[in-house]
Amino acid sequence: MADTHKAGAFDIRNIIGLLIGSYGLILLLMGIFADPETDKTGGVNANLWAGLALLVVGVVFIAWSRLRPIYVPEDVEEVRDDPTRPAPKKRRRAGH
Template sequence: MTDRTATPSAPRRAGLFDLRWIIGFLFAVYGVVLTVLGLGFTTDADVAKAAGVNINLWSGLAMLATALVFGLWAKLRPLAVPAPAPDELPEPPPGVDGHH
């Protein structure tokens, strides 16, 4: 039997359902791909087309840094899901607690 007069518990954490983790993961995946392309598969012609900048490498590193920021943000400031107030809890169906 539950006690409906108890004080609400501490807020729960949202964990993996936090969009910051998902966005950070996607930035990390694309950042790794672009960094690998920039380090190993960029030709001199590609660099010449980009005004002398290895754009894949720098974009990949920027995306990895962005992924790190999103990860730190989600880790250091986790979302708190407040517990429902006792008056917001649904009433149990008739006969469950002995009430008819």
């Protein structure tokens, strides 16, 4: 794969994993340090368990992107039969 490179930080799985993981961290900290309000949830600290679950999902997304990276080719052939793409602009010759 000499003429390819990894998507890296622009891989959507990294963005999703970081977003879900940050929400999970916030909920985890709220579950540890805030009032658990277990009377509203039937005796379960919902913030703690939801935070742990979101952290696990975030780590899975980031691990997935690291273990199975997306390789992006350096050059891509021009698509000529796509009707949704506009026609290339014609260059005017000098003197016209």
